Amino acid sequence: MKWFVLFNAVLELGAGVVFLFAPFLIPDVDPGDANAMTLCRMYGAAAFALGWYALLVFLNFREGPLRGWLKVFPVFHLGVALASFHGVQAGIESFGGPLALHGILGLICLILLFTRKKMPLA
Secondary structure (H helix, E strand, O other): HHHHHHHHHHHHHHHHHHHHHHHHHHOOOOOOOHHHHHHHHHHHHHHHHHHHHHHHHHHOOOOHHHHHHHHHHHHHHHHHHHHHHHHHOOHHHHHHHHHHHHHHHHHHHHHHHHHHHOOOOO
């Protein structure tokens, strides 16, 4: 469980840095489109913040913060998957990768949330 939290932290911190500081590196994003660049940077800020949160949960691994993490991250991952699904439906095939990745991570988070035995908070 702890390593899954770290995996999410590294993934979101990395994506956050790229989307926030170098959105021109993202395929199919036109560097001349100010709207697209701004939206990428907004996503980058959100991803970086969630990655930071996951890193703090990993570094201070206890039941309380983990419960919060397991309630927040499925919303994030499944929300990004839903947005990516709409992109795929609109004919933007490059959203298939984010749809699959965030959909799988969101489902894993939900499975962990609903199958994990709650430990008493100390």
